[in-house]
Structures are given as C-alpha cells and as structure tokens.
Amino acid sequence: MSSIQESAQALEQALRESEEFQGLKSAYEAVMNDEVAKKLFDNFRDVQIELQQKQMQGLEITEEEVDKARKVVATVQQHEQISMLMAEEQRVNDLINEVSRTITKPLEELYSQQA
Template identity: 50%
Template sequence: MVNVYDQANALESALRQSEEFKALESFYKAVNENEDSKKLFDEFREVQMELQLKQMQGEEMLDSDIERAQQTAQSVEEDENIKQLMEAEQKLSMLIQDLNRVIMKPIEELYKVNE
C-alpha cells in the first residue's frame, strides 16, 4: 500500500529543488539584502495584511487606505528586486496550481463517473 504522506514529503522535496522555488528563494534573498527593497516590501506586505483584515472584519475601506495601497503597489512595481520576486512567486503559484489539479484528479473523475 502506498503511504500518501511519504509521497507528499517526496513532492515537498522535489518542490524545494524546482527551478521555480530556487528562483523565488534567490529573489527573496536579493530583496532582503537590499535595505530599500526590504523596507518597501515589508511596507507592502503590511498594507496588504491591514486591508485583508479590514475586509475580513467587514470594515469599510477608507479612501486613505486605498490611496496608501495604490501608492505602495506603484512603488513596488518600480523596484526591480521586488518585481522579480513577485514574478517568481507567480510562477511558483502556477506550478502549485498545476500540482493541485493533478492531486484532485481522482476525486473529480470519481464524481464524473457517478453523475
């Protein structure tokens, strides 16, 4: 019998060795080694978390919140280190979505057979 957790651990190891993860790791390091990039990236993440929290709590978004988010996002787009990090993050996310489709395939097939 196959141990699903052993397979999951093997997948985790393969993911760590993938080009997509190694690129993300490299760009994350570059952001953290550049003082300006790191400060901007931390601020961007803080703004995102604050807005998500407000949204989850059903609080109204103020114009000042939206303006701050837009300004931070624009600054992030202009920082080459962060831009590369976000592109690498998107590629890794796409890989994970593809893996999720593969993992969910048996369940999807099961339900299609029984329809």
C-alpha cells in the same frame, strides 16, 4: 505513515529543489539584502496583511486605504528586485496550482460523473 503522506513529503522536497522555488529564494534573498528594497517590500506586505485582516473580519475597506494600497503597489512594481521577486513568486504559485489540479483530479472526476 501513509503512502499519501510519504508522497506529500517527497513533493515538498521536490518543490524545495525545484528551479521555480530556487529562483524565488534567490529573488527573496536579493530583496532582503537590499535595505531600500527590504523597506519597500515590508511596507507592501504590511499594507497587504492589514487589508486582508480587515476583509476577513468583514470590515469595510475605505477608499483611502484602497488608494494607499495602489500607491504602494505602484511603488514596489517600479523596483527591479521586488518586481523580480513578484515574478518568481508567480512562477511558484503557478507550479503549486498545477500540482493542486493534479492531486484533486480524482475528486473532480468523481463529482463530475453523470448519474
């Protein structure tokens, strides 16, 4: 196994143990253990996946679908546990983006060199 792969596995473990991931895990479990929150969250995810699939297939998303998605988002944002889950998810995404910028820095430097 290469040292880069070993480092990636160590990074995976560090992410699992991070405060950000633990917060996300706790928030996710809280939503999954609340029947109302879980139903709202599942509906939100279904709408999100449906729209992403249409977009990836190059299909047009109708105004009705956009309106439905807005209503679903507005509803889930009003639920405290789901809002907390979304905030924790954003923290993990921010961390992953920071790590991504760090590991792609050599490529950025290489391609930004003036010839």
